[in-house]
Amino acid sequence: MSNHFSSRDGDKTPVTGGVDLPARLVCALPPDDDIPTDDLGLQAFMLLKTNGDKVALRFRQSDLKAMDDDTKRALISDIQRALGIKSFKKDVL
């Protein structure tokens, strides 16, 4: 795609979606009430639940809720390292 824009060029990303995800493509993840709602807690939870065949950790979901954010970040970082997920080099897109 060309990088030469004029002032007439606005955002090219078109309106997308509005069609529901088919039920057959929804993962069977726990529907219970103990799922963390904060972003860090949910990320740690998802990493553990969806990669259970690769990382094993003796863990209770309630433990996540009790963690502070720094501990959650450290846990996420450890799991990602074990899974070969690289750290992002910057926080600006």
Place this chain on the structure above:
Amino acid sequence: MNLPEKVCLTNCATGTTELGRIATLTREDAKTGIDQTWWVDLENPLRDPADEVDRHWEWRAILSRSQNSPYFRARCIRTNDDKVQAAMTFRLDAKSALEADKHAVFIDRLATAPRNRDMLVETPLFRGSGTGLLVFAVAQSYSLGFGGRVNLFPVANQTFYEQRGFRPTAENEGGETLFELPSAEAIQLLTSKGLIDE
């Protein structure tokens, strides 16, 4: 490092860059920052805004319907004036439609503010917010161990997504084909954006 928190936006009039914030989109944000503003501050639109695919979308209602799903997430891009320049809802509990037993992030809805659309206004304000949210979804998928896989319904914009590496899948819903960004293309995208090393 955590997920990206900022996006480089281009001011279309001046060509200068402004950093936009990637923020959680709440129901109140959706009501005041989108539903009550996006369609009322358009000056001399080039075509009838009523013809826009998302003209009837009520973002607050969309968020209300999904608020009980822990796997549903919403983000927006805010500029320094606190205005919402783009918004996206997505799900973390989707399956890949191209690779069995793999997970994906599903983009439920994605739209830039009408004032940024060059097909709709004579002088768009910002460029880069929609792309920023799309790349954020890929980064979210990668960070969860989903390989960066993202799927979505392009809704008449297949070419745009095919040019960015998305592929049509065999999945159809309501006459629309689901497209998916495979892991290799997703990692290539993240690499090209300087988020990860090759």
